Amino acid sequence: MLFEFFHKPLEGLSYEKKKSVVQNFDRHILSHFEGIAKRLIDVINEADRRYYIEDAPILSDSEYDILRRAAVILRRNRSDLRSLLADIKNVGAKPSEKFGKILHRVPMLSLANAFTDGDVKDFAERIRRFLQFKSETPLVFTSEPKIDGLSLSLRYEYGKLVSAATRGDRYVGEDVTANARTVHDIPQHLKDGHVPDICEVRGEVYLSHADFAAINERQEAAGKQPFANPRNAAAGSLRQLDPAITASRPLRFFAYAWGEMSAMPASTQHGMIDAFRSFGFKTNPLTKLVSSVEEMLAHYHAIETDRANLGYDIDGVVYKVDDLLLQERLGFVSRSPRWALAHKFPAQQAVTVLEDIEIFVGRTGSLNPVAKLKPVTVGGVVVSNATLHNEDYIRGIGGDGQPIRNGVDIRIGDTVVVLRAGDVIPKVLDVVLDKRPADSKPYVFPTRCPVCDSHAVREVNPRTGREDSVRRCTGGLICSAQARERLKHFVSRNAFDIEGLGGQRIEELYDEGLIKGPQDIFTLEARNARGLQRLENREGWGSTSVKNLFSAIEARRSIDLNRFIFALGMPHIGETTARLLARHFGTFEALREAAKAAADHDSEAYAELTSIGGIGEVVADAIVEFFKEGHNEDMLDGLLREVKPVPIEAAQTDTPVAGKTVVFTGSLEQMTREEAKAMAERLGAKVAGSVSKKTDIVVAGPGAGSKLDKAREFDVQIMDEDGWFELVGRK
Template structure:
């Protein structure tokens, strides 16, 4: 509990300023958080944070471990890949683990990675092969899909499996057979008697948007992005459901094999093509670090024209002899690197600016956008942060704006396309009164935020404080989410925190969408949280 209570403050502290005890608590918090998000992403296909936010968690964990190696935990995320397979499918053990990849976010990260490769070797002939201007690297678009392994024996497909936690995956053979790009029998000749071919299952963007449109028209829940849709489709218990969804497969590697079949990554990809498997045509054999970085820049500029989502480039040392000698770390090979793209951007029209009021009265502007797909997610709103940001960007209603997904729950506006500004667009005037209670909205000297002075007479502040009170880090009352808090407030059932503990099952049961069973469960959940730790209680009250 102590580590959790300290986390909100320590989580923002630079790693170099952490004391040993604080670092220990942070590693405990990060291990729990990353395991939670791994489970959502790999086993349930329902991530609740962006890839950028997830990467930041892993980067912070790695930085703390590098500074305090004696504190590395047995359950460290750096020793784990993915998440355990879900129930519903039989388990498959990968005889050669399906490892994750080390990530790079800046060009310097890429140069540092290959400098580490050069430092691994000593013989002059080896150093010549890995020299910065000469090393052969296969650069492949990093498809944002679901990793899968296909086992062929005597050329026939006998098993399909997910990656799972890297060691144990799920048997999805019946589903993988429904993909047109997965051959039932390998073509050509020269394939080993047994080979496990690895690759990515994905869905093209146009097919995803069409399918989502059909679900929305039918009143069904839509998927957030093509990756989630592909993962959910591949893990259907009924293969006929998977067969109706246009999934595709790109081969990019291999695991266990009964015999060698190539001397380089480039040759291996060529063999895959000869055997009837799809290989990404945009993969490129590069010579030297400058060439791979140039390839990354080119692909970043043209990625929007690709029919599928990608989130970076994977670099693999081409020579398999060098790969084998470099070997593996605990969760990633030393011969491969994933170079992620910067947060994706798109342009759209800002139709309006909506002001919301937080639990402390802060007025926050949100851009209401013409819907636009950014990285496979349909974005309709984006944060403008505060009054100063609107003025600094000179964002006006009707402007064409640049939207960026940079790990925020709500994407952000990073700029305005001035040459597309419509005639008559007026500078935005930030409200001086609360849009909810009409109280004066004051901006204190030196502060970025303008705040409503209505306090608890402001319905927006009161509701937001109640939402904070029952949130996960505070009272954590199961079944009492933000939607129910808002509805109970609207109908006068609750006005202050104590009212939550005076709710009656018979009153709730009569409400639309509720019944005796669900109402009784909610009251039981509330009763369970009548006693909580002091630190949670203080935080729930909003006391810093």
């Protein structure tokens, strides 16, 4: 079953969005997710920003993890949703402007998650299938506690610490070198004689429970707000502008991973950890080698049992394939390595009263119900909002149309069980039926938009023949809620990222009639200069804030093409899909022309669009429909008079196949299909699912059929696996 939820924007957010999360899901997710999948990326991006940059999470770990898990299932089973959900690979957040920036030579990715013992078994089986290992072939993993802290990358050159960077947006992190030097567990010089000349050691900065309690005592004694938990305290301590503040807090560091290495000190994961220890780092003593699923789970449950006695926070156990050569073969999928998995601990629950249900309208017109709770403490955090997912969930109906909670509906006044893991908003899990008030009445979900009073309808999914779970406002652009949310998306972190133009400012400027569309942002300064009531004279502004805003807007008149595409808010177009389109077409003009030509599904343009790796018919149709709308064309004409989208570089440019479009067909004998795709993408190539005139190379194995014929028809370069390996220098 699949559900979604949204809650009221929290006070003080510069980028306000409705949040959604998936509660439980099974095989029926594959036929019911399309209607809400496009919101996953927005939710995850905002959650990343709040978690990594503001150290103030807005989704619980389990809610956040389940979103990503759902997307992984869909990407494996529904080709039409793969590009739509491609942006779940993103992790981290844009580095704060208050710090310098450091480029990660090797991106800092995160891990896929498991929630059950069965998930761990599936993980091990997937690895065996990918590697084509038989059941009797040995496969060893390391198993280690997952520290709940702040990820940090330390760069040493000739044994000397030269820089320290947070994860940031996974490519660029915040420069916290001066602060890292004050952490006792971080060596200034590496002591072992076999340290590589270039050595990037990665790990987690954390606080012990005792040190956290002492810090909060000092915070309260000084009349300051105490930290919510050790993770937030550790992150806030490391990200201080004054290193003296960091030095005053007893931060600790466990080393367990690496980035750039001029030479590898070991050939196994556990060997690398041993090397870190010899260099002078602290490594977790609970890390051990396991050689079966049974041993993995036994270690997990042993750590879970002793979790409260560790003296520091962990939120699960991490399994990694031990052999580094196998790790290289396995490569990466989505946002995470295939060879690693984080097995998370269970969530927490509490009981309280549901006092009201409020409806909020999202960017796409979705009517999103939120439970307003009598405040309750769950795991040390007071919560008052919770997800109600959608209309059917309130009625006691699951995503497959079958009863949930034994068909019990949710009503105002009910005593409810809420579920929470981490530090953020919970979800309504169940109803305590014997405490239901005698005069309670079923909740009547609105059929008209609470913002613009337009009809709100549930469309029938043409693929399944069933009603979508989400009711949507039909008001479109006349609905101010949708217009506001689209503008907020346009200026959001992964889009135009305009400093000083957050959600509250968008609301204000929209209500004043100063910004109705994206193009109006870039004419605001000129109109302000001619206006009778200037922004700087309005309450809450001032000359400095207005000057800074206009400077931030001016700085975005030139923007990377992928960000420009993402900012437009086209359905199904997330960050990764926007990057795919930007790299494939090169310029916005080329994309625009292709989209218009692709309105004819029999055209070469439509074939080209759907042949792009990660772009299926659903995404292609969404692109076509966006450019067919006259008001979108008018908006683009106005926007492009003010803004210049800049082409982006290819992922890699120093390989023989960088920038080329490759198709693999037939039965590959020396590598699996997934392994071939992973290799090509690492080398900067684009992998397509079908052959077109734009295809550069077809790698054909035995049994290649129509794709090989089409390659010959289009005079495309054809080679076998040996030819491919020779071309890319792997033989």
